[in-house]
Amino acid sequence: MCHRNRSDSMKSDMQLKKDVEQELEWDPSIKAAGVGVEVHDRIVTLAGHLGSFAEKLAARRAAQRVEGVKGVVVELDVRVPNQDQRSDEEIAAVVRSVLEWTAGLSEKSVKVTVEKGVVTLSGEVDWGYQMKVAEDAVVRLRGVVAVVNQIDVRGSAGAADIVGKISAALTRHAQDESRHIDVSVDDGTVTLRGKVGSFPERSIVCNAAWSAPGVRNVVDRLSIGA
Template sequence: MKTDSRLKKDIEQELEWDPSIDAAGIGVEVRNGIVTLAGHLRSYVEKLSARKAAQLVEGVKGVVVELDVRIPSSSRRTDEDIATSARSVLAWNAGLDEHAVKVTVEKGCVTLTGEVDWEYQARSAEKAVTPLRGVVVVVNQIQIKHQPVPTDIPARIEAALKRHAEDESRRVRVDVDDGTVTLHGTVSSLAEKSLALHAVWSAPGVRHVLDELTVARR
């Protein structure tokens, strides 16, 4: 089992390793395997990269992000410019209906609304607008359309979990209630947790996922 001090050192090295992150602007604190990142960064995409870097370190049970985005003057854009760019990139996204997602922008905060058939489409829309200049945060409020839920959906999800993480599938319990899937149990890492969630969202008819998985401390 890694100590908190060892985790802190590993995370700091992981942040420094990524050239897209200004590690000097991030403070790292670790307590009982829970990591807190604090400081100021130049873009929203850099903030997401910092969170992902911390999650990749073995032994991390959770990440709390307290990073502020302070966009330099050279990258600032008006809300109108951001909205225009966001609508443009969404229109060019082959996985989306051109009119499925609506965009509003206020002080650099981009809010996405609308309805799509699959969760991956909602993620794709968010991913498309995240790196745009001037974006401070993206709020994804896109809904998944109601679809009939197959009666064998628990079996489908469990089969997918076994394909992605066979060891973890034995420790994950899946409950389904009218399109809402709840995951219970323990996984060995945040990476395994991410795989489990991906497997669930890939099942047809899933509209909501309640994540009650815990990460075991190694």
């Protein structure tokens, strides 16, 4: 998705507010009329209500896409429309089916509990990317108000081994970008720092980190620029 590029130093809070509002309106997955935008010291606050948890996440990503934004605070409520409301039992059944069909995760590996539309995932998986795939599949379901991901990753790997495998993957898929990226690991949490040229390149880097064995979480601190 294209977005507006301006130099950070040229943007006031007022300009950032306008740019974020335009980005929200430009994204077809978001009903921008339900979102209020405030900006202070380049920190964007989104308030209001939206019709789904997926839409709430999309609004956060839209604000993060705008160049010059230093941080995003999300104070959005999810109010599920009547036609999309589901009982907790219905949601749990659909989540169970989705996890098995899209991620190959059985009830033995991932447990599902639902309370007032809030889905909690728990259990253990072999790979960090499975934990991420499970969450991504559930957030899009109708009737879901929020997702709490408590899935753990089995086993462990040394920091040097994780960094080595991520660096090798980056060299294969994004060789130019790999020279500008710093990878650090602390107890299975990978932190990415540096600069990439575009959002697709950013996705390549993050996906490479998630695919490394022993990774439990990925913190994306990458910036986008020439």
